[in-house]
Amino acid sequence: MGAAVAGDGYDFSPGAQIPVSGGAGGTAATQALASAAYRDGPVDELLKANSDWATSEVKKPLISLFEPNLGEAFARAVQTRMLGSGRKPLIQSFGLEPQVIVEHCLAANRIRKIRDAQLTVIMAVFGLLFLPGVLLWFGAFQLRRSLAGAQNKRAGALGTTLLVALAVVIAVAMVKAPLHGFWGLYLRAMVIAPLIGGFWAKTACERTAKDLRDRWTGLLDGGAVAAKIPESVPRDPGESAAEQLRQSLQKLSAEQQSNIVFYAGPKGILGMGTRWGSWQLAEDLVPAEPGRDINPFRSWDIARAIHDQLKLLERTPINTGGLTAPHVEHWVVVPIGEGASAVSRPGGTDAASYQIRGAQLQDICDKQHFGSGDRHYLGVQFVLWDGQLVINLLINVTVLHKTLRIEVTGYALGPTHSVFNGRPKNRTKTFKKGIKFWETWTRTLPIVEPREVVRLAARAPLTWYPPLLEYWGGKLVLPEPFGLRHAWADKPWRHRFMADDALRAATPVLRVVHEAALRVLKDNGVDTSKFVSRAGNLSGAVQDAKPGRVDVYDA
Incomplete structure (x- = not known):
């Protein structure tokens, strides 16, 4: 499902744990999102990754000199949303290790x-x-930045011209300054000193930029890039901030283990994607022998039998591959509005506080079939392509009057958006050779350009009070209800093999569900002839499975 369960001895020592692919999550998707914390470039790039399930926004800056870049905005927004005090509940990130991403942001x-x-x-x-x-x-660079940000490209050239003109005026003023003595020296020093400071600032910025880019590239290459966060380890009992951070990370792990999910209308189950397929087996419960009643049984009995059979999905009669080990879970699905801005979960910090188990879960499965209330679904989940593809097939068992209905629905969540797979690009400039003018040569420029140094230097003193910096410089506004996985996920249908995997998984699951259900019915004296006939028809129909828009009811 995700990160380790709270209270299971998770190691909170410095350094993020490296996720492993498989049922618990995938390395590729996790590290692609984690790399965003180290990126540079404009924050507006993130808006390209908005999905049908969630839409992020960028709050525009009042002073463009204080605006954050992509990595700064992403890391700050994710850290605040995932670990901030009084935060809203999160949507599970299937196929990801959210704690690893948060640690990289830290x-x-x-x-x-x-x-x-x-x-x-x-x-x-x-x-x-x-x-x-x-x-x-600063005023000169702000003027140039404002003009260069205009749509008219000549405005950017005008800003550069004004900056050069200002430098010339300052140089002339320094030579022709009428002041002498202390004030004359100060006048000249106040123009030159910022340039000297800018040189030292550029050195610090270049060193940090190289470190951030190395981590960015290392994560995308699949390397074991450790996220060092020693501030999460309390060194003495009085370090309340470190203890609070440790507990917040523990709460994040526990919340990832929750078996409560939310159905948001046409958006489907948040974190699982939209519903693309649905197959229903519905027939009357008739005794197998006339004059005798069927043995009393419950919906939970069928759900448990299906659960046990789904655990064996990875087995195959011949040695030729097959399905990966599935994650089988009893889900409690809570309905919310399509435009809901928040969800609610049980309180507490341990894993049990975020889950519904035991008698309460069975009661939902047996009784809440009609009308208001939460619903029980038995789910089988496959996390494939190193976490880039999440397939969920949910089974719902209901009895209304004498009709038993077994419904299998398919959900698929595709890969993280391609924005998160972009690699750092070096700044280059091409020159023509003097004599051989038809030939050119290219020079690699420093990573950090002068205007970026000015931006970072202007922001630095304000980083100690982030609310003021966000007020002046703007910020990334994350979509609600927020979950790291579905917020920036694509649909899988644009990737041929991912689409094939989603469609192929439906057939064996549907047949296993019908096999287990029919066995329970037969053992309890139910005439299964109509169920067998109907199951055979569905077994043939599922071979022609294709993605539709089931939640919009126009498939």
């Missing part, structure tokens, strides 16, 4: 915090002492 924020501390010292030395000059340079 690690990325820690790396940037160290850089910002260095930039703050540089700003204090070269900024406060020579504040007029710093404000002058």
Whole structure:
């Protein structure tokens, strides 16, 4: 299902655990999303990854010089949403290890915090002492940034021209300045000192950018990139912040284990995707022998028999591959509105607090078949393609009057959006050779350009109070109800083999469900002839399975 269950001895020492592929989650999807915490580039790139299930937004900055880049906005938003005090409940991230992603966000924020501390010292030395000059340079870069952000490309050229013109004016003023003595020296120093500070700031920014890009590339390459977060380990009983962080990570693991899911109308089950297929077996319960009653049994008896049979899905009579080990779970499905902005779960911090088990689960399965209330579904889940494809087939057993209905529905969640698979690109510039003008040569430029250094230096002192920085610089607004997996997932139908896997899984599951149900009915004295006939028809129809829009009722 996901991260380790709370209270099971999970190691909270520094460094994120590396997820393994299989039923618990996949490395590829987890590390693709985790890499976003280390990225650079415009935050608007994330908007391309919006899905049918969730839509993120970017709050525009009041001052563009303070706006975050993609990695800064993503890491800050995810950390706050997943670990913040008083946060809303989360949607499970099937096929992912959400704790690993959060730990990488913490690690990325820690790396940037160290850089910002260095930039703050540089700003204090070269900024406060020579504040007029710093404000002058910041104003010039802000003017250029504002103009360059316009749709008219000539405005960007105009901004560069004005910046060059300002530099020329400053240079002339320094030479021709009428002031002498201390104030004359200060006037010249306040223009030159920010440039010296900018050189040291550029060095710090380049070093951090290289570290972040190495981690970004390492995650996409499948390397064991550790997320070092020593602040999550309390060093003494008085460290309340570290203990709170440790408990928040533990709560995140427990919430990932919840067997409560939410049905959001046409959006389907949040975290599982939309419903693409549905097959129903519905016939009357008639005694096998006339004059005798059937043995009393419950919906739970059929659900338990199907559960035990689904556990054997990976077995095959011939040695030629087959299904991977499935994760079989009893789900409690809670209906919510399509536009609901939040969900609710039971309180507590341990895994049991987020689950419905035992007599309460059986009661839902046996009694809540009609009218309001939650519903019981038995689910079989396959996590494939290193977590990039999540297939869920849910089974619902209901009895209304004398009619027994066994419904099998298919859900599929595709890969994370391609935005998260992008790799860092080096800045280059191409020049023409002087004599051989028909030939060119390309030079690799530094990772961090001057305007990026100015942006980071301007933001650094404000990173110590994030609310003010977000007010001036804007932020990433995550979609609600939020879950890391479904928020940025694509549909699997655009990938041929993923679509084939989703369609093929339906046939063996449907046949196993019918086999187990018919055995229970026969053992309890029910005439199964109509059920067998109907099951045979469905068994033939499922071979022509194709994705539809079942939740919109226009398939």
